[in-house]
Amino acid sequence: xxxxxxxxxxxxxxxxxxxxxxxxxxxxxxxxxxxxxxxxxxxxxxxxxxxxxxxxxxxxxxxxxxxxxxxxxxxxxxxxxxxxxxxxxxxxxxxxxxxxxxxxxxxxxxxxxxxxxxxxxxxxxxxxxxxxxxxxxxxxxxxxxxxxxxxxxxxxxxxxxxxxxxxxxxxxxxxxxxxxxxxxxxxxxxxxxxxxxxxxxxxxxxxxxxxxxxxxxxxxxxxxxxxxxxxxxxxxxxxxxxxxxxxxxxxxxxxxxxxxxxxxxxxxxxxxxxxxxxxxxxxxxxxxxxxxxxxxxxxxxxxxxxxxxxxxxxxxxxxxxxxxxxxxxxxxxxxxxxxxxxxxxxxxxxxxxxxxxxxxxxxxxxxxxxxxxxxxxxxxxxxxxxxxxxxxxxxxxxxxxxxxxxxxxxxxxxxxxxxxxxxxxxxxxxxxxxxxxxxxxxxxxxxxxxxxxxxxxxxxxxxxxxx
Numbered sequence: 001x002x003x004x005x006x007x008x009x010x011x012x013x014x015x016x017x018x019x020x021x022x023x024x025x026x027x028x029x030x031x032x033x034x035x036x037x038x039x040x041x042x043x044x045x046x047x048x049x050x051x052x053x054x055x056x057x058x059x060x061x062x063x064x065x066x067x068x069x070x071x072x073x074x075x076x077x078x079x080x081x082x083x084x085x086x087x088x089x090x091x092x093x094x095x096x097x098x099x100x101x102x103x104x105x106x107x108x109x110x111x112x113x114x115x116x117x118x119x120x121x122x123x124x125x126x127x128x129x130x131x132x133x134x135x136x137x138x139x140x141x142x143x144x145x146x147x148x149x150x151x152x153x154x155x156x157x158x159x160x161x162x163x164x165x166x167x168x169x170x171x172x173x174x175x176x177x178x179x180x181x182x183x184x185x186x187x188x189x190x191x192x193x194x195x196x197x198x199x200x201x202x203x204x205x206x207x208x209x210x211x212x213x214x215x216x217x218x219x220x221x222x223x224x225x226x227x228x229x230x231x232x233x234x235x236x237x238x239x240x241x242x243x244x245x246x247x248x249x250x251x252x253x254x255x256x257x258x259x260x261x262x263x264x265x266x267x268x269x270x271x272x273x274x275x276x277x278x279x280x281x282x283x284x285x286x287x288x289x290x291x292x293x294x295x296x297x298x299x300x301x302x303x304x305x306x307x308x309x310x311x312x313x314x315x316x317x318x319x320x321x322x323x324x325x326x327x328x329x330x331x332x333x334x335x336x337x338x339x340x341x342x343x344x345x346x347x348x349x350x351x352x353x354x355x356x357x358x359x360x361x362x363x364x365x366x367x368x369x370x371x372x373x374x375x376x377x378x379x380x381x382x383x384x385x386x387x388x389x390x391x392x393x394x395x396x397x398x399x400x401x402x403x404x405x406x407x408x409x410x411x412x413x414x415x416x417x418x419x420x421x422x423x424x425x426x427x428x429x430x431x432x433x434x435x436x437x438x439x440x441x442x443x444x445x446x447x448x449x450x451x452x453x454x455x456x457x458x459x460x461x462x463x464x465x466x467x
Contacts, residue, residue, distance in 0.1 A: 001038065003186050008037035008047050012054055021149040022058060023418075025051050026140060030158035030414030031165065033216075034208045036187035043129050044189040046412040052136040055143035062146065079145045080381060080427045081374040081420070085138045088370040092134055092363050096127050096346035103340055108350040108361075109332055118345060130348030130362075133410035137417040144421025145428060152391045152422060156223055158414050159394060160242045163220045166205025166213055167245045170252075173203070202254050214258035215401040217250035219415055222265060222397035226390035261401040268396060326353035326405070333361035340364065351407060355399070358407035371409075374420065375399070382423035385430055395419040 008029065015025025029037075029051035037050035066076075104120040111126050144150045165184055172179030185192070190208035195201055205213040224243030228236060250258040333352035336345055337360045344364030352358035359368045379395065382388050398406075398415050411417060 002036045002044075003183050004032065004035045004037055004047055008050050011047075012051055015051065015054060021147045022054055023144055023147055023150055023154050024157065026055065026144075026414055026418060027154040027157035028161070030412070030418065031161035032184045032206065033162065033212070033412035034185040034187050034190050034206060036189070039188070041125065043125055044187045046187065048412050048414040049133055049136050049410070052140050052414075056136055056139040059139045059142045059146075077428055077431060079142055080424045081377040082142070082145075082424075084370040084374040084377070085141060085420075088363070088367055088374070089134060089138060091367045091370060092131060092347045095344045095362075095364055095367065096123070096131060096349070099340065099344060099346040099349065102343070103345065106336070106339060106345065108336065108345050109329055109352070111348070111351045113351075115332075118349065124348065126348035127346055128348075130410060134347065137410060140414070140417045141421040141424060144418060145424035147425065150422055150425040152227065152388050154418050154422060155391050155394050155415055156227060156239075158418065159216060159220045159223055160239075162206065162216050162413065163242055163246045163249065166203075166207070166216070166249055169205050170203055170249060173201075196254070203249065203252050205249060210253040210255040211257045211405050214250050214253045214255035215261070215398065215406060216413065217246040217253065218258060218261055218265065218401050219394050219397045219413075220246035221250070221262075223390045223394040226393045230387065230390070257401055257405045261397070261404045264400050264404075265397050268400070269393075329353040330357040333357040336361045337365070342366075347409065353407055354404065355402035355406055355408075359409060362409070378420055378423040378427065381427045385426045388423055388426045391419050391422050395423075 011025045011028050014028075015022040018024055026048065029047040032047045035047045036044035037047045038045050100118045100122055101120050103118055105117045107115050107117050110116050110124075144154070168177070169179055169181075171177040172181070184206040185208065187208075192204075193202075193209035194204045202210045203213060204210050205216070207213045207216060221243055224239045224246065228239050228243065231239060250262070329351070330353050333350060334357055336350060340361075342360075342365040344360070344362050344367060347362045350358070350361045352361055356368075359371065363371075375395075379392055382392055394415060398411075398413075398419075402408075
């Protein structure tokens, strides 16, 4: 047991008793990404994945109900992107089992940072844990896609609550406000880094290192910036304050991840908004013209300063030992892709420093393509649904940050997999319903009680209310 065991159990009970579904429990569990719910052997199970077991049980029960009442579920639409996600599990299992046999003796970088050879017929604790996390992650996607109460606020709860707890931790260090140190970040699986090489303190919030805080803050900023315009009253004020706190914490995190990933996110947002404006072909209001002119004038003074700051930070990072270690891990990982002919070394067998290098070196080219297909499918189809665009931006921010400095396919914050589940749910809600007509009346026009054709389907009404 750990300090979060009872809290995690309470969250699970809350999720089971909550009439609005288990999603809120998943969101609450994702707010403590460096927290361990329980320690099994030498594996500290993160709170999000401990609670995700309930989602797996829910998915299994639904499948069993469907098999027992097969005729009642013939018209159920499949979950969007479910095939590539299921194939990703299959590919990950096959590669993890086959790689040690095919590439016996091949040196890989373990999660502990040491270089060790693959051994034929040997599955490590890391292999088993990462495969289990992948199954739980995709179970979360399936559960949320089918849950009636799934909404964008789940991602907001997870990322905003993590920001609030991190801000509380910062106030404790700055002003002495009471804070339970070591309570929310109690996992022994993480090395706590809160000082620079010279010994200067670096804010990390409730995360294991400043880079984790920077990533979380970037996701919060992306979510709040989009969500701010879709809520009103006190909720808008709350989202603004949390977004401002995230911007403050990110700026003092001294993490290059926040700077580099933030610039990339701004560039993506600018490209998307410009493309949307051009494709729509609409005119600009006078207020919009004034804002754009002011932004253009301001950029003449801000951009040179920003370019100098970014350049200096990148230069300092390149000269640091951290950059040498991270680039060395990525170089080895890309070399493993070549040496395994694109097959990979197995999930949990190698640990790179960035997401792309880690994905390719563990689940191989096929696994990486399956993951990319699933994400792109859901983002493309979900973008046209305005209410889930904050989730899209949170997902984009997270992936950009992971490409910079977040290697794991598993995600202890839950934002990655909850986002995919929310997008899948939104697509299901807005897709045209499947026909349930019997062969005798197939093709007939459905009529309203008054006899007029074109009766609306209840799901269509429900989707329309969400817009």
